[in-house]
Amino acid sequence: MGFYERTTKGFINIDPLQTGGKLSEEAKKALTEWGDGYSVCDFCPGTLDKIKTPPIYNFIYEELPDFLGCDVARVTNGAREGKFAIMHAFSTSFECERKIVVMDSNAHYSSYVAAERAGLGVFFVPNSGYPEFKIDPEAYSMALDEKDVVLALITYPDGNYGNLPDARKIAKICRKKGVPLIVNAAYAVGRMPVKLEELKADFIVGSGHKSMASAGPVGVLGMKEEFADLILRKSEKFPAKEVEMLGCTARGVTIMTLMASFPYVKERVKRWEYEVEKARKFAEMMEELGMKLLGEKPHNHDLMFFEAENLYEISKKAKGGRFFLYRELKKRRIHGIKAGLTRHFKLSTYGVGEDDLEYIISSFKEIISKYKQNPK
Amino acid sequence: MGFYERTTKGFINIDPLQTGGKLSEEAKKALTEWGDGYSVCDFCPGTLDKIKTPPIYNFIYEELPDFLGCDVARVTNGAREGKFAIMHAFSTSFECERKIVVMDSNAHYSSYVAAERAGLGVFFVPNSGYPEFKIDPEAYSMALDEKDVVLALITYPDGNYGNLPDARKIAKICRKKGVPLIVNAAYAVGRMPVKLEELKADFIVGSGHKSMASAGPVGVLGMKEEFADLILRKSEKFPAKEVEMLGCTARGVTIMTLMASFPYVKERVKRWEYEVEKARKFAEMMEELGMKLLGEKPHNHDLMFFEAENLYEISKKAKGGRFFLYRELKKRRIHGIKAGLTRHFKLSTYGVGEDDLEYIISSFKEIISKYKQNPK
Numbered sequence: 051m052g053f054y055e056r057t058t059k060g061f062i063n064i065d066p067l068q069t070g071g072k073l074s075e076e077a078k079k080a081l082t083e084w085g086d087g088y089s090v091c092d093f094c095p096g097t098l099d100k101i102k103t104p105p106i107y108n109f110i111y112e113e114l115p116d117f118l119g120c121d122v123a124r125v126t127n128g129a130r131e132g133k134f135a136i137m138h139a140f141s142t143s144f145e146c147e148r149k150i151v152v153m154d155s156n157a158h159y160s161s162y163v164a165a166e167r168a169g170l171g172v173f174f175v176p177n178s179g180y181p182e183f184k185i186d187p188e189a190y191s192m193a194l195d196e197k198d199v200v201l202a203l204i205t206y207p208d209g210n211y212g213n214l215p216d217a218r219k220i221a222k223i224c225r226k227k228g229v230p231l232i233v234n235a236a237y238a239v240g241r242m243p244v245k246l247e248e249l250k251a252d253f254i255v256g257s258g259h260k261s262m263a264s265a266g267p268v269g270v271l272g273m274k275e276e277f278a279d280l281i282l283r284k285s286e287k288f289p290a291k292e293v294e295m296l297g298c299t300a301r302g303v304t305i306m307t308l309m310a311s312f313p314y315v316k317e318r319v320k321r322w323e324y325e326v327e328k329a330r331k332f333a334e335m336m337e338e339l340g341m342k343l344l345g346e347k348p349h350n351h352d353l354m355f356f357e358a359e360n361l362y363e364i365s366k367k368a369k370g371g372r373f374f375l376y377r378e379l380k381k382r383r384i385h386g387i388k389a390g391l392t393r394h395f396k397l398s399t400y401g402v403g404e405d406d407l408e409y410i411i412s413s414f415k416e417i418i419s420k421y422k423q424n425p426k
Numbered sequence: 427m428g429f430y431e432r433t434t435k436g437f438i439n440i441d442p443l444q445t446g447g448k449l450s451e452e453a454k455k456a457l458t459e460w461g462d463g464y465s466v467c468d469f470c471p472g473t474l475d476k477i478k479t480p481p482i483y484n485f486i487y488e489e490l491p492d493f494l495g496c497d498v499a500r501v502t503n504g505a506r507e508g509k510f511a512i513m514h515a516f517s518t519s520f521e522c523e524r525k526i527v528v529m530d531s532n533a534h535y536s537s538y539v540a541a542e543r544a545g546l547g548v549f550f551v552p553n554s555g556y557p558e559f560k561i562d563p564e565a566y567s568m569a570l571d572e573k574d575v576v577l578a579l580i581t582y583p584d585g586n587y588g589n590l591p592d593a594r595k596i597a598k599i600c601r602k603k604g605v606p607l608i609v610n611a612a613y614a615v616g617r618m619p620v621k622l623e624e625l626k627a628d629f630i631v632g633s634g635h636k637s638m639a640s641a642g643p644v645g646v647l648g649m650k651e652e653f654a655d656l657i658l659r660k661s662e663k664f665p666a667k668e669v670e671m672l673g674c675t676a677r678g679v680t681i682m683t684l685m686a687s688f689p690y691v692k693e694r695v696k697r698w699e700y701e702v703e704k705a706r707k708f709a710e711m712m713e714e715l716g717m718k719l720l721g722e723k724p725h726n727h728d729l730m731f732f733e734a735e736n737l738y739e740i741s742k743k744a745k746g747g748r749f750f751l752y753r754e755l756k757k758r759r760i761h762g763i764k765a766g767l768t769r770h771f772k773l774s775t776y777g778v779g780e781d782d783l784e785y786i787i788s789s790f791k792e793i794i795s796k797y798k799q800n801p802k
Contacts, residue, residue, distance in 0.1 A: 052681065054456050054459060054686055055459070056460055058468045059459070059520050063468070063470060067464045068463065068465075068467070071464050071465075075708045082428050082454070082458060083432050084432055085641050086449050087446070087449070087636060087639070088444055088635050088642055089432060089447075089639060093434075093440070102451035131503075131672065134672060142545055160672055162661070163667050163669055166663075167530070167669045259677070260464060261679050265461050265641075265679045265680075266465075266677055266679065267503065283544055285539050287535075288540075291539050296506045296510060296536055296539055297506065302635050302643055303641045303679070361544050385468060
């Protein structure tokens with residue numbers, strides 16, 4: 051394969067970015083079948099979402115809204131592109147005032163950058179700080195009283211600690227204040243059950259490559275009917291084309307892998323309780339080895355953040371310094387903790403088998419004990 | 427494959443959207459190797475463009491600028507996303523004035539929609555009308571005198587007639603008037619030699635899935651150094667992230683297939699003269715059968731628009747009416763002329779072998795003669 055070899059392919063991968071994006075067997079077939087450029091456009095009657103065979107129309111107008119629990123859904127080029135489409139539609143619908151998006155301080159950088167690109171200011175709702183970093187719904191109430199708030203966003207769960215805030219309660223507060231709420235569910239949609247109508251929020255975005263077993267980049271966007279005219283307004287000159295979607299979005303293999311994985315994804319979210327159990331058990335074993343789980347306790351998601359003073363101490367003396375952990379894990383064909391991190395790192399146990407999790411734990415154990423005996 | 431079967435896969439495909447986007451053998455390997463979600467992010471030091479292995483950094487900072495003949499390049503989610511990024515950066519850099527993009531009236535709908543999304547008005551430079559629909563560079567001069575022109579765009583070639591306007595001359599006029607020019611080269615970059623520095627324009631956009639043998643959606647964006655600070659401005663809070671790129675763009679298999687096909691694409695653009703020759707020969711044979719090539723003559727691109735009064739006459743009496751042509755071609759395993767079209771249609775001969783082109787011609791001949799003998 052030359053320089054295109056993906057060296058991490060056979061590894062146990064616990065990078066939170068990777069565990070939910072591995073292709074299903076059906077998606078692997080769709081990948082090779084629909085790999086060529088504009089493959090789906092052979093079947094296009096005018097816009098991507100109207101293609102009947104393959105059943106893109108049915109997916110976008112029936113299956114996806116049903117899955118997201120929303121009135122109207124679209125496929126985007128990613129969660130961030132969905133957030134930007136919402137924010138941009140709002141920001142350009144009220145001329146030339148500086149406006150504010152209220153978001154949790156655990157928000158992904160792309161939420162901030164989407165607001166920035168849309169010319170919106172950001173007000174962060176603080177978290178509770180060390181060690182749980184939780185978002186208190188009541189803090190939204192105060193934040194929404196800021197001047198010129200046009201939208202709110204909650205990250206559900208966030209990508210650092212895997213905390214699942216009380217989005218329903220936040221939605222209720224937003225509703226009371228008349229501010230539409232975006233749920234950034236890039237780490238929820240496709241991993242765990244989540245429905246916009248149950249959270250009673252206004253928008254939901256998800257990520258195909260992050261959590262829906264799909265080739266990237268691709269995402270999903272769901273909304274309540276009342277916002278469809280604003281977010282999906284049509285071009286004045288090309289009335290079939292939605293302006294915020296630039297006409298068509300995931301025009302190729304990305305939407306096909308998303309659709310191919312969809313039955314698999316719908317099934318796997320039903321096993322969410324088992325995934326949480328597995329994550330908790332893993333965290334417990336990590337804590338037994340001297341590392342500390344930060345974020346919510348008990349933990350409710352596969353994405354976990356650890357504080358490891360013991361590994362940090364080792365790194366001070368180890369050969370290769372702070373890169374020792376990455377190397378030791380690599381030797382054991384484990385990938386996903388960023389090179390150079392020892393004291394603080396995140397990982398995900400999503401879809402990782404119990405045997406593999408045990409192997410990871412025993413690897414940590416081995417590494418810790420190895421450097422205890424011989425610090426260099 | 428169930429309902430995910432791509433029924434056109436084994437066909438001779440002359441849809442202009444498809445001929446330049448077929449994956450190379452190397453890209454097919456990259457496709458399966460890098461199919462999983464965020465696959466490239468295993469190697470990320472902070473942003474997509476900084477990944478050293480696989481050599482994304484080298485591709486974006488060395489190979490791509492060299493290929494596009496520009497100072498600075500980025501990989502985007504498609505040509506339209508590149509156009510929008512440019513227009514949006516310009517539109518938001520001057521507060522709250524209505525501004526105008528001047529573009530040729532042969533422009534792709536996505537150029538208009540990108541301007542519309544960026545809150546910009548559009549002034550169309552007229553073409554010469556039937557039968558050549560050419561764009562006169564001098565017409566840009568007058569258009570640029572309109573009030574509040576902020577950008578100009580030329581479609582090179584356009585996606586309807588495959589006309590190659592004198593972009594160099596248009597660029598010269600734009601330069602004189604102080605208006606930056608975008609070259610929409612979605613049907614040029616990856617098919618034929620084209621360099622921003624030779625055209626002396628300011629921006630160039632290309633399409634991976636349309637013309638660079640890549641899985642979609644993915645595109646390229648090239649610019650002159652002087653615009654890099656504006657278009658690629660960094661986030662205030664996340665200084666590694668480029669706002670108009672929303673941080674990272676083609677974060678997955680799309681950039682990997684683009685890169686894998688790149689050596690192949692660089693080679694194939696050298697055979698452009700042969701492709702033009704082939705197109706001209708094909709057009710000649712179509713004209714001998716009674717169909718008329720519209721657009722520039724002699725023709726300089728593989729994308730061609732035909733007017734076929736003879737097929738239109740047949741459609742009036744044929745069983746199935748205007749769908750007869752689509753069906754007759756389908757029977758012969760030829761795809762790419764939209765179902766229902768007979769009087770006017772476009773097609774592309776790019777990369778289609780001479781034998782296949784002869785087969786297409788003999789198929790047209792057969793169809794015409796069949797309905798001549800028996801109009802129903």
